[in-house]
Amino acid sequence: MEIGIIGAGASTVGLLDALARLAREPGAVTVFEPSPHRWRGRAFGPDLASVRVNTPPMIMSARHGDPAHYARWLEECEASHLDRRLGHQTVPRGMYGDYLEQTAESALARLRELGWRTEVVDERVTGMSPSDRPTLLTGAGRRHTVDVAVLAVGSGAPQDHYGLSGSQGFLRDPYPLASTLDDLAPERDVAIVGSGLTAVDIVVSLARRGHAGRISLLSRDGVLPAVWQRPLKIEPRYLTADRLTALAREHGELTLGRLRSLLDAELGQDLGELIEEVRATRSEDPVERLRRQLSLIDSPGMGRRVVQQTVHALGPYAWHLLRRTDRDMLRNEHFRTIASLSSPMVPGNAAAMLELLDAGQLAVVPGVRKIEPVEGGFQIFTDVGVRSADVVINAVNPPPHSIPENAGALVSSMLASRVAELHPDGGLNVQAATGRLTVSGKADPRLYALGDLAGGGLFITTSIAGLAARAEAVARVLLAI
Ligand SMILES: Cc1cc2nc3c(=O)[nH]c(=O)nc-3n(C[C@H](O)[C@H](O)[C@H](O)COP(=O)(O)OP(=O)(O)OC[C@H]3O[C@@H](n4cnc5c(N)ncnc54)[C@H](O)[C@@H]3O)c2cc1C
Known part of the structure; x- marks a missing residue:
């Protein structure tokens, strides 16, 4: 069987790992990924050391059924990023990306040992022509015919709620912070739109760079992520x-x-x-x-x-x-x-946030109604007044199950040829048990979606553990086991 996988992020790593563990017969797999940071996706590319993973190691394993897989990797590479309050390593996300990369490369090597043909194509898939065997079309004009195609394209970049794109001083997409924060003078008055985990990444990274100016977290309701507690073993008896x-x-x-x-x-x-x-x-x-x-x-x-x-x-x-x-x-x-x-923040980040809040450098500003660009900066209108900022950094997550810009052309071509349909709550219609795309309730055994594109699921961002579980379920369907 020839499998085409579109996108090389954490979902695909989980899928390749599961295929390598479960396959008994030879096959072929081609992965398409235009980013130079293969296997890392949007979240785990190279970035500042202050951009940390948001979850303890036991729920960061890309191998479903082996929760200690990542913790063993951490031990082997002698990681030294202990969050002392949490009692666990919270490594830079770029380092977690190394784990994903090594897991993917080992899986590809194992598949080759089993007689599989493997290829990674550095191109974006821009269309699909449907037939018994779907043909994937790439931006560079390559055509690649497969038996099954798996869309694992992730979710998109932050939305521009206040229409600020193009305004000087507005940073629409914060990642990688290593480049977006690079030119930011330390005395600038910074406003961050959003108060979730991305906003926490930005605040902590500004602090580590020695930022001296005011930092405001702008949101409608001023809710911050909760703080992780030290993990304790939980074996639910009723919630099963x-x-x-x-x-x-x-x-x-x-x-x-x-x-x-x-x-x-x-x-x-x-x-x-x-x-x-x-x-x-x-x-x-x-x-x-x-x-x-x-x-x-x-x-x-x-x-x-x-x-x-x-x-x-x-x-x-x-x-x-x-x-x-x-x-x-x-x-x-x-x-x-x-x-x-x-989806709480890790205690190390929480402590850094509290220090800035207590020092009066950081403020949580709820009730934001609109933000307007003005000469030399921005005006922020809230329920209680108007404040200003020199720079606005966007940290608003895309809505759940949104279609990333990079996959727009591909998804449009699939909608046009009626091999996919939109789910009313976002993403594409899929059969929950198998991950197969469905049209008018009929599941297509040639086409699958993994990760956020799979519509109809929960509205919070899927975690690594959830993605790995879905990836293994899809691998089992593909291998008919
Ligand atoms: C900033 C951030 C931090 C996160 N931190 C954590 C965490 O600490 N712990 C946790 O459990 N979860 C975390 N998550 C949630 C989740 O685990 C990740 O989003 C996860 O990496 C998603 O993996 P994915 O493979 O589905 O998508 P992605 O990792 O986004 O990968 C999708 C890939 O598809 C490629 N692609 C898109 N369109 C095309 C196309 N047309 N052709 C070819 N390739 C294409 C993209 O370039 C990308 O590389 C985080 C999410 C974000 C956004």
Whole structure:
């Protein structure tokens, strides 16, 4: 079988690793990737040392079923980036990219040992002509016919909410920070649009570079990511796929009420603390919330820990079973709270943020309504007044399941020839179990989507562990095992 994989980021690394572990027969695989930083994707290219991974090692393994795969790699390369409060290594993301690269190269070598033909083409795929065997067209005019094509194109760059593109002093895409921050004079007054993990990367990197000017985090509601607690082993007894399936089967669908009863059973007396945490996410002063959470890194309470684990591990499965109205409610009303609690910042970054906030150099500015370019800088209009900035850096994540610019031409050609259709909530329609693209409910065994392009999934960015799990599931379908 000839497989064409479009994009060489973490999803593809997980897929190649799974193919290499599971394949028994020879085959062929061609990977298309225009970026010079193969296997790293948007998140894990070379960048400043201050741009760190956001998650502890045990959930950063690209090998599904082997959670210690990455931790072993860290040990072998004698990494020394301990986040002492977390008690784990949080290495620069570029270094995690080295892990992805080595995992991909080992997988390709193993496939070749098994008799596979492997090739990596440094070109963007710009179209697909459908037939029994799809033909992938590249920007340089190459045509490549395959038996199956897997789209693993990632998600896009930040959106320009305030229409500032082209304005002097506006940095639309912050990464790599090594180049965007390079020309920034240390005394400039910097405003960052967004208050999520990308904003945290920018603040911490500015601090490490010795930035002396004011830094403002602009957002609508001023919610910062929560802070990781020291990981403790969690083996859910109630929040399991089997229980969810049984509930959905018994009642025809899963509701939030029933999900909450599982959470109640799982957490017992820790549920109250979690409910308080959920309430505090939007109502507590963000600086006090950060300070409080930094003081709770070692607290034994399991509420947040269970949320962090289950949102990523079980969330995508639960999402498909949930009643439509409950899904809409979670997406529309609780997005910030769930994103904040399930994708926290590492304690080292939290401590650096708090130091700047306490020193008065950093401010969290909620209630932002509009930002306008003016002579020599920007004016920021909030619910309570107007402030200024010399430079605006964009840290707004693309909406979930958005189609990245680099894949726009390819996806358009697939929509035009009716081999793909858009999911109403973003991305392409896929069959959840197999990853196959679907059109009018019919799954196509030739075409697959992995990662954020697969529509219909949970609305938070898929983590490495989630991507690796999906990649292995697709590998099993491709190899028919
Ligand atoms: C800044 C950032 C930090 C993150 N940090 C973490 C973290 O610490 N821990 C964690 O668990 N998760 C993290 N994530 C979330 C998630 O794990 C990553 O986004 C993950 O790397 C996504 O992998 P992917 O392969 O699906 O997409 P990507 O890594 O984005 O890779 C997609 C690739 O497809 C290529 N491509 C696109 N279009 C085409 C085309 N037409 N032809 C050929 N190639 C194409 C792109 O060039 C790109 O290399 C982070 C995400 C971001 C954005």
